[in-house]
Amino acid sequence: MSTPFYVSPQQAMADRAEYARKGIARGRSVVALQYADGVVFVAENPSRALHKVSEIYDRIAFAAVGKYNEFENLRIGGVRYADLRGYTYDREDVTARGLANTYAQTLGAIFSSAAEKPYEVELLVAEVGATAEDDQIYRLPHDGSIVDEHGSVAVGGNADQISTYLDQHHRDGMSLGEALKLAVESLSRDNNGGERTLTPEQLEVAVLDRKRPQQRKFKRVPSSQLSRLLASEGSSVGATEAGSAEEPESGTSGAETGSERSEGSEE
Amino acid sequence: MDFLSEHSPELLPGNRPLPPVQGAIEAPHGTTIVAATFPGGVVLAGDRRATMGNVIAQRDIEKVFPADEYSAVGIAGTAGLAVEMVKLFQLELEHFEKVEGAQLSLEGKANRLSTMIRSNLGMAMQGLAVVPLFAGFDVDREKGRIFSYDVTGGRSEETGYAATGSGSVFARSALKKLFRDDFSENEAATAVVQALYDAADDDSATGGPDLGRRIYPIVTVITDEGFKRLTSDEVSEIARAVHERRLEQPDGPRAALL
Numbered sequence: 224m225s226t227p228f229y230v231s232p233q234q235a236m237a238d239r240a241e242y243a244r245k246g247i248a249r250g251r252s253v254v255a256l257q258y259a260d261g262v263v264f265v266a267e268n269p270s271r272a273l274h275k276v277s278e279i280y281d282r283i284a285f286a287a288v289g290k291y292n293e294f295e296n297l298r299i300g301g302v303r304y305a306d307l308r309g310y311t312y313d314r315e316d317v318t319a320r321g322l323a324n325t326y327a328q329t330l331g332a333i334f335s336s337a338a339e340k341p342y343e344v345e346l347l348v349a350e351v352g353a354t355a356e357d358d359q360i361y362r363l364p365h366d367g368s369i370v371d372e373h374g375s376v377a378v379g380g381n382a383d384q385i386s387t388y389l390d391q392h393h394r395d396g397m398s399l400g401e402a403l404k405l406a407v408e409s410l411s412r413d414n415n416g417g418e419r420t421l422t423p424e425q426l427e428v429a430v431l432d433r434k435r436p437q438q439r440k441f442k443r444v445p446s447s448q449l450s451r452l453l454a455s456e457g458s459s460v461g462a463t464e465a466g467s468a469e470e471p472e473s474g475t476s477g478a479e480t481g482s483e484r485s486e487g488s489e490e
Numbered sequence: 491m492d493f494l495s496e497h498s499p500e501l502l503p504g505n506r507p508l509p510p511v512q513g514a515i516e517a518p519h520g521t522t523i524v525a526a527t528f529p530g531g532v533v534l535a536g537d538r539r540a541t542m543g544n545v546i547a548q549r550d551i552e553k554v555f556p557a558d559e560y561s562a563v564g565i566a567g568t569a570g571l572a573v574e575m576v577k578l579f580q581l582e583l584e585h586f587e588k589v590e591g592a593q594l595s596l597e598g599k600a601n602r603l604s605t606m607i608r609s610n611l612g613m614a615m616q617g618l619a620v621v622p623l624f625a626g627f628d629v630d631r632e633k634g635r636i637f638s639y640d641v642t643g644g645r646s647e648e649t650g651y652a653a654t655g656s657g658s659v660f661a662r663s664a665l666k667k668l669f670r671d672d673f674s675e676n677e678a679a680t681a682v683v684q685a686l687y688d689a690a691d692d693d694s695a696t697g698g699p700d701l702g703r704r705i706y707p708i709v710t711v712i713t714d715e716g717f718k719r720l721t722s723d724e725v726s727e728i729a730r731a732v733h734e735r736r737l738e739q740p741d742g743p744r745a746a747l748l
Contacts, residue, residue, distance in 0.1 A: 272591075274591070277588070277591075279588070299589055302585065302588045302589055303493055303497075303585075306581055306584070306588075307494070307497065307498065309581070310494075310501065310577065310578070310581045311498070311501065
Protein backbone atom coordinates (compact mmCIF):
# COMPACT_ATOMS: atom_id res chain seq x y z
CA MET A 224 0.00 0.00 0.00
CA SER A 225 1.38 3.36 -0.97
CA THR A 226 1.33 6.22 1.50
CA PRO A 227 -0.45 9.31 0.19
CA PHE A 228 2.12 12.07 0.10
CA TYR A 229 1.51 15.49 1.50
CA VAL A 230 0.17 18.26 -0.74
CA SER A 231 -0.17 21.69 0.80
CA PRO A 232 -3.67 23.22 0.63
CA GLN A 233 -2.30 26.16 -1.35
CA GLN A 234 -0.85 23.81 -3.90
CA ALA A 235 -4.03 21.74 -4.09
CA MET A 236 -6.17 24.83 -4.70
CA ALA A 237 -3.74 26.24 -7.21
CA ASP A 238 -3.80 22.95 -9.10
CA ARG A 239 -7.58 22.86 -9.17
CA ALA A 240 -7.80 26.47 -10.32
CA GLU A 241 -5.23 25.77 -13.00
CA TYR A 242 -7.22 22.74 -14.17
CA ALA A 243 -10.48 24.69 -14.38
CA ARG A 244 -8.88 27.68 -16.07
CA LYS A 245 -7.33 25.49 -18.74
CA GLY A 246 -10.66 23.84 -19.45
CA ILE A 247 -12.38 27.18 -19.80
CA ALA A 248 -9.65 28.69 -21.95
CA ARG A 249 -10.05 25.95 -24.55
CA GLY A 250 -13.58 27.08 -25.42
CA ARG A 251 -14.66 30.03 -27.51
CA SER A 252 -15.72 33.23 -25.85
CA VAL A 253 -19.01 34.85 -24.96
CA VAL A 254 -19.37 38.59 -24.57
CA ALA A 255 -22.16 40.60 -22.99
CA LEU A 256 -22.60 44.31 -23.65
CA GLN A 257 -25.00 46.89 -22.37
CA TYR A 258 -26.73 48.87 -25.09
CA ALA A 259 -29.42 51.53 -25.01
CA ASP A 260 -32.37 49.13 -24.61
CA GLY A 261 -30.82 46.37 -22.55
CA VAL A 262 -28.07 43.79 -22.69
CA VAL A 263 -26.90 41.88 -25.75
CA PHE A 264 -25.08 38.53 -25.61
CA VAL A 265 -22.88 37.36 -28.45
CA ALA A 266 -21.30 33.91 -28.45
CA GLU A 267 -19.25 32.14 -31.03
CA ASN A 268 -21.20 28.93 -31.40
CA PRO A 269 -21.65 26.98 -34.62
CA SER A 270 -24.41 24.83 -33.12
CA ARG A 271 -28.05 25.94 -33.51
CA ALA A 272 -29.41 23.54 -30.94
CA LEU A 273 -26.94 23.62 -28.08
CA HIS A 274 -27.15 27.08 -26.65
CA LYS A 275 -24.58 29.00 -24.70
CA VAL A 276 -26.99 31.83 -23.96
CA SER A 277 -30.43 31.14 -22.54
CA GLU A 278 -33.39 32.59 -20.74
CA ILE A 279 -33.74 32.15 -17.01
CA TYR A 280 -36.68 34.38 -16.15
CA ASP A 281 -38.54 37.51 -17.22
CA ARG A 282 -35.61 39.89 -17.04
CA ILE A 283 -32.76 37.50 -16.43
CA ALA A 284 -30.55 35.67 -18.87
CA PHE A 285 -27.65 33.30 -18.52
CA ALA A 286 -24.54 32.75 -20.62
CA ALA A 287 -21.76 30.29 -20.07
CA VAL A 288 -18.51 28.94 -21.44
CA GLY A 289 -16.77 25.69 -20.64
CA LYS A 290 -18.08 22.17 -20.50
CA TYR A 291 -21.57 21.85 -21.92
CA ASN A 292 -22.92 19.24 -19.51
CA GLU A 293 -21.71 21.20 -16.51
CA PHE A 294 -23.16 24.57 -17.41
CA GLU A 295 -26.37 22.97 -18.72
CA ASN A 296 -26.79 21.49 -15.25
CA LEU A 297 -26.33 24.90 -13.71
CA ARG A 298 -28.72 26.47 -16.20
CA ILE A 299 -31.52 24.04 -15.38
CA GLY A 300 -30.83 24.58 -11.70
CA GLY A 301 -31.16 28.31 -12.27
CA VAL A 302 -34.45 27.97 -14.16
CA ARG A 303 -35.81 25.86 -11.31
CA TYR A 304 -34.63 28.29 -8.69
CA ALA A 305 -36.20 31.22 -10.55
CA ASP A 306 -39.51 29.51 -11.34
CA LEU A 307 -39.93 28.24 -7.80
CA ARG A 308 -39.17 31.67 -6.37
CA GLY A 309 -41.55 33.38 -8.75
CA TYR A 310 -44.33 30.90 -8.01
CA THR A 311 -43.90 31.03 -4.24
CA TYR A 312 -43.65 34.81 -3.99
CA ASP A 313 -44.01 37.01 -7.04
CA ARG A 314 -42.37 37.43 -10.43
CA GLU A 315 -40.84 40.66 -9.13
CA ASP A 316 -38.98 38.79 -6.43
CA VAL A 317 -36.72 36.87 -8.76
CA THR A 318 -33.50 38.84 -9.07
CA ALA A 319 -30.18 38.31 -10.79
CA ARG A 320 -28.42 39.03 -7.51
CA GLY A 321 -30.18 36.17 -5.77
CA LEU A 322 -29.54 33.84 -8.65
CA ALA A 323 -25.87 34.82 -8.89
CA ASN A 324 -25.54 34.19 -5.17
CA THR A 325 -26.96 30.71 -5.51
CA TYR A 326 -24.63 29.97 -8.41
CA ALA A 327 -21.68 31.26 -6.40
CA GLN A 328 -22.58 28.97 -3.50
CA THR A 329 -22.84 25.97 -5.79
CA LEU A 330 -19.66 26.66 -7.70
CA GLY A 331 -17.77 27.47 -4.50
CA ALA A 332 -18.88 24.26 -2.81
CA ILE A 333 -17.89 22.15 -5.80
CA PHE A 334 -14.58 23.93 -6.19
CA SER A 335 -13.47 23.39 -2.62
CA SER A 336 -14.85 19.88 -2.19
CA ALA A 337 -11.97 17.47 -2.54
CA ALA A 338 -14.22 14.65 -3.72
CA GLU A 339 -15.34 16.39 -6.92
CA LYS A 340 -13.46 17.82 -9.82
CA PRO A 341 -13.96 21.56 -10.15
CA TYR A 342 -16.46 22.67 -12.78
CA GLU A 343 -14.75 23.97 -15.89
CA VAL A 344 -17.25 26.74 -16.44
CA GLU A 345 -17.52 30.49 -16.25
CA LEU A 346 -20.98 32.04 -16.09
CA LEU A 347 -22.59 35.35 -16.83
CA VAL A 348 -25.90 36.32 -15.24
CA ALA A 349 -27.55 39.53 -16.40
CA GLU A 350 -30.75 41.34 -15.58
CA VAL A 351 -32.27 44.34 -17.35
CA GLY A 352 -33.87 47.01 -15.26
CA ALA A 353 -36.24 49.82 -16.16
CA THR A 354 -33.30 52.02 -17.17
CA ALA A 355 -29.71 51.33 -18.20
CA GLU A 356 -28.54 52.31 -14.69
CA ASP A 357 -30.56 49.45 -13.22
CA ASP A 358 -29.03 46.81 -15.48
CA GLN A 359 -26.89 44.26 -13.69
CA ILE A 360 -24.27 41.92 -15.05
CA TYR A 361 -22.51 39.39 -12.85
CA ARG A 362 -19.58 37.26 -13.86
CA LEU A 363 -19.04 34.00 -11.97
CA PRO A 364 -15.65 32.36 -12.41
CA HIS A 365 -15.12 28.65 -11.73
CA ASP A 366 -14.19 29.10 -8.05
CA GLY A 367 -17.45 30.62 -6.88
CA SER A 368 -16.48 34.26 -6.63
CA ILE A 369 -18.81 36.95 -8.00
CA VAL A 370 -17.70 39.94 -10.03
CA ASP A 371 -20.14 42.79 -10.59
CA GLU A 372 -19.50 44.03 -14.13
CA HIS A 373 -20.55 47.21 -15.91
CA GLY A 374 -20.75 48.08 -19.58
CA SER A 375 -19.13 45.07 -21.16
CA VAL A 376 -17.69 41.72 -20.16
CA ALA A 377 -16.10 38.72 -21.85
CA VAL A 378 -15.59 35.15 -20.64
CA GLY A 379 -13.91 32.07 -22.07
CA GLY A 380 -11.10 31.71 -24.64
CA ASN A 381 -8.97 34.83 -24.70
CA ALA A 382 -11.25 36.78 -22.42
CA ASP A 383 -8.55 39.17 -21.21
CA GLN A 384 -7.74 40.44 -24.66
CA ILE A 385 -11.36 40.71 -25.66
CA SER A 386 -12.41 42.58 -22.55
CA THR A 387 -9.54 45.02 -22.92
CA TYR A 388 -10.69 45.69 -26.45
CA LEU A 389 -14.29 46.05 -25.31
CA ASP A 390 -13.38 48.37 -22.45
CA GLN A 391 -11.59 50.66 -24.88
CA HIS A 392 -14.41 50.86 -27.37
CA HIS A 393 -17.62 50.41 -25.41
CA ARG A 394 -19.64 53.47 -24.49
CA ASP A 395 -23.01 53.92 -22.83
CA GLY A 396 -26.16 54.20 -24.91
CA MET A 397 -24.94 52.35 -28.01
CA SER A 398 -27.63 51.17 -30.42
CA LEU A 399 -28.12 47.44 -30.86
CA GLY A 400 -26.42 47.52 -34.26
CA GLU A 401 -23.37 49.34 -32.86
CA ALA A 402 -23.11 47.05 -29.86
CA LEU A 403 -23.34 43.96 -32.08
CA LYS A 404 -20.65 45.26 -34.38
CA LEU A 405 -18.34 45.93 -31.50
CA ALA A 406 -19.00 42.48 -30.06
CA VAL A 407 -18.26 40.77 -33.36
CA GLU A 408 -15.10 42.82 -33.86
CA SER A 409 -13.88 41.88 -30.42
CA LEU A 410 -14.65 38.18 -30.90
CA SER A 411 -12.89 38.03 -34.26
CA ARG A 412 -9.61 39.22 -32.81
CA ASP A 413 -7.08 36.47 -32.62
CA ASN A 414 -4.63 35.53 -29.86
CA ASN A 415 -1.72 36.86 -31.83
CA GLY A 416 -3.30 40.10 -32.94
CA GLY A 417 -4.64 38.81 -36.28
CA GLU A 418 -8.29 38.88 -37.30
CA ARG A 419 -10.69 36.17 -38.39
CA THR A 420 -13.99 36.72 -40.13
CA LEU A 421 -17.04 35.54 -38.28
CA THR A 422 -20.19 34.95 -40.29
CA PRO A 423 -23.64 35.38 -38.70
CA GLU A 424 -24.09 31.60 -38.92
CA GLN A 425 -21.21 31.08 -36.50
CA LEU A 426 -22.71 33.39 -33.91
CA GLU A 427 -25.35 32.91 -31.29
CA VAL A 428 -26.96 36.20 -30.36
CA ALA A 429 -29.65 36.96 -27.81
CA VAL A 430 -30.90 40.12 -26.20
CA LEU A 431 -32.61 41.14 -23.02
CA ASP A 432 -34.67 43.98 -24.43
CA ARG A 433 -36.39 46.21 -21.88
CA LYS A 434 -38.60 47.69 -24.64
CA ARG A 435 -40.14 44.32 -25.43
CA PRO A 436 -43.88 44.48 -24.74
CA GLN A 437 -44.05 40.97 -23.28
CA GLN A 438 -43.23 40.19 -19.69
CA ARG A 439 -40.40 37.96 -20.81
CA LYS A 440 -37.68 40.25 -22.13
CA PHE A 441 -35.37 37.57 -23.51
CA LYS A 442 -35.23 37.08 -27.25
CA ARG A 443 -32.94 35.23 -29.61
CA VAL A 444 -31.76 37.08 -32.69
CA PRO A 445 -31.85 34.73 -35.71
CA SER A 446 -28.92 34.90 -38.10
CA SER A 447 -30.96 36.50 -40.90
CA GLN A 448 -31.84 39.40 -38.66
CA LEU A 449 -28.30 39.48 -37.36
CA SER A 450 -26.92 40.00 -40.87
CA ARG A 451 -29.34 42.89 -41.33
CA LEU A 452 -28.33 44.45 -38.05
CA LEU A 453 -24.64 44.11 -38.76
CA ALA A 454 -25.11 45.63 -42.20
CA SER A 455 -27.11 48.58 -40.88
CA GLU A 456 -23.96 50.60 -40.01
CA GLY A 457 -25.00 50.98 -36.42
CA SER A 458 -27.99 53.15 -37.25
CA SER A 459 -30.87 53.15 -34.81
CA VAL A 460 -33.05 51.33 -37.36
CA GLY A 461 -31.61 48.14 -35.98
CA ALA A 462 -33.07 48.61 -32.55
CA THR A 463 -36.63 48.99 -33.79
CA GLU A 464 -36.31 46.01 -36.07
CA ALA A 465 -35.30 43.83 -33.17
CA GLY A 466 -38.36 44.85 -31.24
CA SER A 467 -40.84 44.14 -33.98
CA ALA A 468 -39.80 40.70 -35.16
CA GLU A 469 -41.17 38.51 -32.42
CA GLU A 470 -40.32 34.89 -32.89
CA PRO A 471 -40.79 32.21 -30.29
CA GLU A 472 -37.63 30.23 -30.00
CA SER A 473 -39.18 26.84 -30.48
CA GLY A 474 -38.35 26.67 -34.17
CA THR A 475 -34.59 26.37 -34.03
CA SER A 476 -34.14 24.48 -30.83
CA GLY A 477 -36.59 21.64 -31.24
CA ALA A 478 -33.99 19.02 -32.03
CA GLU A 479 -31.85 19.03 -28.98
CA THR A 480 -29.51 16.12 -28.72
CA GLY A 481 -28.35 16.91 -25.22
CA SER A 482 -25.91 14.06 -24.98
CA GLU A 483 -23.34 15.41 -27.35
CA ARG A 484 -21.34 18.52 -27.06
CA SER A 485 -21.43 20.67 -30.14
CA GLU A 486 -18.33 20.29 -32.18
CA GLY A 487 -16.02 23.22 -32.14
CA SER A 488 -17.86 24.99 -29.37
CA GLU A 489 -15.48 23.93 -26.64
CA GLU A 490 -12.52 22.38 -28.36
CA MET B 491 -44.38 19.96 -11.35
CA ASP B 492 -42.34 16.84 -10.69
CA PHE B 493 -39.62 19.00 -9.30
CA LEU B 494 -42.10 20.91 -7.18
CA SER B 495 -43.64 17.78 -5.73
CA GLU B 496 -40.23 16.55 -4.65
CA HIS B 497 -38.89 19.84 -3.47
CA SER B 498 -41.87 21.72 -2.01
CA PRO B 499 -44.90 19.42 -2.07
CA GLU B 500 -46.93 21.80 0.10
CA LEU B 501 -47.07 24.23 -2.81
CA LEU B 502 -49.10 21.84 -4.94
CA PRO B 503 -52.88 22.08 -4.78
CA GLY B 504 -53.46 18.33 -4.68
CA ASN B 505 -51.21 17.68 -1.72
CA ARG B 506 -53.08 19.55 0.95
CA PRO B 507 -55.06 17.77 3.60
CA LEU B 508 -58.76 18.42 3.18
CA PRO B 509 -60.54 20.40 5.85
CA PRO B 510 -62.82 18.07 7.82
CA VAL B 511 -66.09 19.85 7.11
CA GLN B 512 -69.39 18.64 5.84
CA GLY B 513 -71.34 20.48 3.20
CA ALA B 514 -70.37 23.24 0.87
CA ILE B 515 -67.93 25.96 1.87
CA GLU B 516 -68.87 29.51 0.98
CA ALA B 517 -66.25 30.79 -1.40
CA PRO B 518 -66.42 33.00 -4.47
CA HIS B 519 -67.40 31.13 -7.62
CA GLY B 520 -66.71 32.16 -11.16
CA THR B 521 -69.43 31.60 -13.65
CA THR B 522 -69.55 31.53 -17.45
CA ILE B 523 -66.78 31.00 -20.02
CA VAL B 524 -67.38 30.60 -23.75
CA ALA B 525 -65.10 29.86 -26.69
CA ALA B 526 -65.55 29.70 -30.45
CA THR B 527 -63.17 28.89 -33.27
CA PHE B 528 -62.83 30.77 -36.54
CA PRO B 529 -60.61 30.07 -39.52
CA GLY B 530 -57.13 31.02 -38.31
CA GLY B 531 -57.73 31.04 -34.58
CA VAL B 532 -59.99 30.86 -31.58
CA VAL B 533 -61.68 33.33 -29.22
CA LEU B 534 -62.11 32.70 -25.51
CA ALA B 535 -64.26 35.00 -23.42
CA GLY B 536 -65.64 35.19 -19.91
CA ASP B 537 -68.08 37.32 -17.96
CA ARG B 538 -66.89 39.36 -14.98
CA ARG B 539 -69.02 38.17 -12.10
CA ALA B 540 -68.05 36.08 -9.08
CA THR B 541 -70.81 34.92 -6.76
CA MET B 542 -70.85 33.61 -3.22
CA GLY B 543 -74.18 31.93 -2.65
CA ASN B 544 -76.75 34.50 -3.71
CA VAL B 545 -74.40 37.43 -3.19
CA ILE B 546 -72.32 38.98 -5.96
CA ALA B 547 -68.83 38.66 -4.53
CA GLN B 548 -67.03 40.61 -7.22
CA ARG B 549 -68.18 42.53 -10.27
CA ASP B 550 -64.93 42.80 -12.17
CA ILE B 551 -63.16 39.49 -11.63
CA GLU B 552 -60.94 38.30 -14.49
CA LYS B 553 -61.40 34.67 -15.40
CA VAL B 554 -59.56 34.33 -18.69
CA PHE B 555 -55.78 34.05 -18.55
CA PRO B 556 -53.04 33.45 -21.09
CA ALA B 557 -51.47 30.05 -20.42
CA ASP B 558 -48.55 30.79 -22.71
CA GLU B 559 -47.92 32.48 -26.05
CA TYR B 560 -50.40 30.26 -27.95
CA SER B 561 -53.05 29.21 -25.48
CA ALA B 562 -55.41 30.51 -22.82
CA VAL B 563 -57.52 29.15 -19.97
CA GLY B 564 -60.89 30.38 -18.83
CA ILE B 565 -61.98 29.26 -15.39
CA ALA B 566 -65.33 28.45 -13.87
CA GLY B 567 -65.80 27.18 -10.34
CA THR B 568 -64.12 28.08 -7.06
CA ALA B 569 -62.19 31.22 -7.93
CA GLY B 570 -59.36 30.91 -5.42
CA LEU B 571 -58.46 27.34 -6.37
CA ALA B 572 -58.92 28.00 -10.06
CA VAL B 573 -56.60 31.00 -10.08
CA GLU B 574 -53.96 28.98 -8.29
CA MET B 575 -54.37 26.15 -10.76
CA VAL B 576 -53.89 28.52 -13.67
CA LYS B 577 -50.82 30.02 -12.03
CA LEU B 578 -49.27 26.59 -11.64
CA PHE B 579 -50.25 25.67 -15.19
CA GLN B 580 -48.64 28.82 -16.59
CA LEU B 581 -45.52 28.12 -14.56
CA GLU B 582 -45.32 24.60 -15.82
CA LEU B 583 -45.63 25.52 -19.48
CA GLU B 584 -43.02 28.24 -19.15
CA HIS B 585 -40.70 25.97 -17.18
CA PHE B 586 -40.94 23.22 -19.77
CA GLU B 587 -40.28 25.68 -22.56
CA LYS B 588 -37.17 27.06 -20.88
CA VAL B 589 -35.69 23.74 -19.81
CA GLU B 590 -36.38 21.84 -23.02
CA GLY B 591 -35.98 24.75 -25.39
CA ALA B 592 -39.26 23.88 -27.15
CA GLN B 593 -42.94 24.42 -26.42
CA LEU B 594 -45.26 21.61 -25.43
CA SER B 595 -47.72 20.54 -28.11
CA LEU B 596 -51.29 21.78 -27.66
CA GLU B 597 -52.38 18.20 -26.87
CA GLY B 598 -49.64 17.99 -24.27
CA LYS B 599 -50.81 21.18 -22.63
CA ALA B 600 -54.43 19.98 -22.62
CA ASN B 601 -53.41 16.66 -21.04
CA ARG B 602 -51.37 18.40 -18.39
CA LEU B 603 -54.36 20.53 -17.41
CA SER B 604 -56.47 17.39 -17.24
CA THR B 605 -54.13 15.87 -14.65
CA MET B 606 -54.22 19.04 -12.60
CA ILE B 607 -58.03 19.05 -12.49
CA ARG B 608 -58.03 15.40 -11.48
CA SER B 609 -55.69 16.15 -8.59
CA ASN B 610 -58.34 18.53 -7.30
CA LEU B 611 -61.01 15.83 -7.19
CA GLY B 612 -61.05 15.61 -3.39
CA MET B 613 -61.84 19.28 -3.11
CA ALA B 614 -64.37 19.02 -5.91
CA MET B 615 -66.26 16.35 -3.94
CA GLN B 616 -66.64 18.91 -1.16
CA GLY B 617 -68.11 21.45 -3.51
CA LEU B 618 -64.92 23.28 -4.45
CA ALA B 619 -64.81 22.26 -8.08
CA VAL B 620 -62.73 23.87 -10.77
CA VAL B 621 -63.81 23.38 -14.38
CA PRO B 622 -61.74 25.29 -16.90
CA LEU B 623 -62.05 25.70 -20.63
CA PHE B 624 -58.80 25.51 -22.54
CA ALA B 625 -58.33 27.07 -25.98
CA GLY B 626 -55.27 27.48 -28.08
CA PHE B 627 -53.79 27.78 -31.51
CA ASP B 628 -52.23 24.51 -32.64
CA VAL B 629 -49.03 25.59 -34.38
CA ASP B 630 -48.54 22.20 -36.02
CA ARG B 631 -52.07 21.85 -37.41
CA GLU B 632 -52.45 25.61 -37.89
CA LYS B 633 -55.92 25.97 -36.42
CA GLY B 634 -57.65 27.03 -33.25
CA ARG B 635 -58.79 24.24 -30.92
CA ILE B 636 -60.95 24.08 -27.80
CA PHE B 637 -60.82 21.54 -24.98
CA SER B 638 -63.45 21.23 -22.29
CA TYR B 639 -63.19 19.33 -19.01
CA ASP B 640 -65.34 17.82 -16.32
CA VAL B 641 -64.59 17.78 -12.57
CA THR B 642 -62.87 14.42 -12.73
CA GLY B 643 -60.35 15.67 -15.26
CA GLY B 644 -62.06 14.09 -18.25
CA ARG B 645 -61.02 15.95 -21.33
CA SER B 646 -62.87 16.31 -24.60
CA GLU B 647 -62.10 18.31 -27.66
CA GLU B 648 -64.94 20.48 -28.92
CA THR B 649 -65.55 21.38 -32.50
CA GLY B 650 -66.62 24.91 -33.21
CA TYR B 651 -67.74 26.23 -29.86
CA ALA B 652 -67.96 25.37 -26.18
CA ALA B 653 -69.00 26.83 -22.85
CA THR B 654 -68.48 26.03 -19.18
CA GLY B 655 -69.80 27.32 -15.87
CA SER B 656 -73.28 27.94 -14.47
CA GLY B 657 -74.51 29.92 -17.49
CA SER B 658 -73.00 27.50 -19.97
CA VAL B 659 -76.31 25.86 -20.87
CA PHE B 660 -77.71 29.15 -22.14
CA ALA B 661 -74.46 30.31 -23.65
CA ARG B 662 -74.03 27.05 -25.56
CA SER B 663 -77.58 27.19 -26.90
CA ALA B 664 -77.03 30.75 -28.04
CA LEU B 665 -73.78 29.85 -29.77
CA LYS B 666 -75.41 26.83 -31.36
CA LYS B 667 -77.78 29.14 -33.23
CA LEU B 668 -75.22 31.84 -33.98
CA PHE B 669 -72.12 29.87 -34.85
CA ARG B 670 -70.90 29.65 -38.43
CA ASP B 671 -67.59 28.15 -39.45
CA ASP B 672 -66.66 31.07 -41.70
CA PHE B 673 -66.56 33.70 -38.96
CA SER B 674 -64.03 36.49 -39.10
CA GLU B 675 -62.16 37.32 -35.91
CA ASN B 676 -64.51 40.19 -35.15
CA GLU B 677 -67.64 38.12 -35.87
CA ALA B 678 -66.42 35.38 -33.57
CA ALA B 679 -65.83 37.95 -30.84
CA THR B 680 -69.34 39.32 -31.37
CA ALA B 681 -70.83 35.82 -31.21
CA VAL B 682 -69.21 35.06 -27.85
CA VAL B 683 -70.35 38.40 -26.44
CA GLN B 684 -73.89 37.59 -27.65
CA ALA B 685 -73.65 34.19 -25.96
CA LEU B 686 -72.51 35.77 -22.69
CA TYR B 687 -75.37 38.25 -22.95
CA ASP B 688 -77.83 35.36 -23.29
CA ALA B 689 -76.22 33.54 -20.38
CA ALA B 690 -76.54 36.64 -18.20
CA ASP B 691 -80.13 36.98 -19.35
CA ASP B 692 -81.15 33.61 -17.95
CA ASP B 693 -78.55 32.75 -15.30
CA SER B 694 -78.47 34.88 -12.16
CA ALA B 695 -74.82 34.07 -11.47
CA THR B 696 -73.57 35.38 -14.81
CA GLY B 697 -72.95 39.08 -15.22
CA GLY B 698 -73.92 40.91 -18.40
CA PRO B 699 -72.00 43.87 -19.81
CA ASP B 700 -72.17 46.58 -17.12
CA LEU B 701 -72.52 49.72 -19.24
CA GLY B 702 -72.89 51.96 -16.22
CA ARG B 703 -69.61 50.91 -14.59
CA ARG B 704 -67.95 50.21 -17.94
CA ILE B 705 -67.24 46.62 -17.00
CA TYR B 706 -67.28 44.48 -20.13
CA PRO B 707 -66.57 40.79 -20.69
CA ILE B 708 -62.97 39.76 -21.23
CA VAL B 709 -62.43 38.66 -24.80
CA THR B 710 -59.15 37.08 -25.87
CA VAL B 711 -58.08 36.01 -29.34
CA ILE B 712 -55.39 33.45 -30.15
CA THR B 713 -54.08 33.22 -33.70
CA ASP B 714 -50.76 32.27 -35.28
CA GLU B 715 -49.49 35.61 -34.01
CA GLY B 716 -50.08 34.49 -30.45
CA PHE B 717 -52.32 35.50 -27.58
CA LYS B 718 -54.02 38.86 -27.60
CA ARG B 719 -56.55 40.31 -25.20
CA LEU B 720 -58.97 42.79 -26.76
CA THR B 721 -58.68 46.20 -25.12
CA SER B 722 -61.58 47.44 -23.09
CA ASP B 723 -62.39 49.95 -25.88
CA GLU B 724 -62.62 47.18 -28.46
CA VAL B 725 -64.85 45.05 -26.23
CA SER B 726 -66.98 48.03 -25.26
CA GLU B 727 -67.63 48.71 -28.94
CA ILE B 728 -68.84 45.13 -29.46
CA ALA B 729 -70.83 45.06 -26.22
CA ARG B 730 -72.50 48.39 -26.97
CA ALA B 731 -73.43 47.27 -30.47
CA VAL B 732 -74.96 44.08 -29.05
CA HIS B 733 -76.77 46.08 -26.37
CA GLU B 734 -78.05 48.59 -28.93
CA ARG B 735 -79.63 45.82 -31.01
CA ARG B 736 -81.12 44.18 -27.93
CA LEU B 737 -83.00 47.39 -27.13
CA GLU B 738 -85.03 46.63 -30.23
CA GLN B 739 -84.89 42.83 -30.05
CA PRO B 740 -84.46 41.84 -26.40
CA ASP B 741 -83.94 38.17 -27.24
CA GLY B 742 -81.16 38.82 -29.71
CA PRO B 743 -80.86 37.82 -33.34
CA ARG B 744 -83.49 35.42 -34.67
CA ALA B 745 -82.44 32.31 -36.50
CA ALA B 746 -84.20 31.08 -39.61
CA LEU B 747 -86.87 28.47 -38.89
CA LEU B 748 -85.80 26.02 -41.54
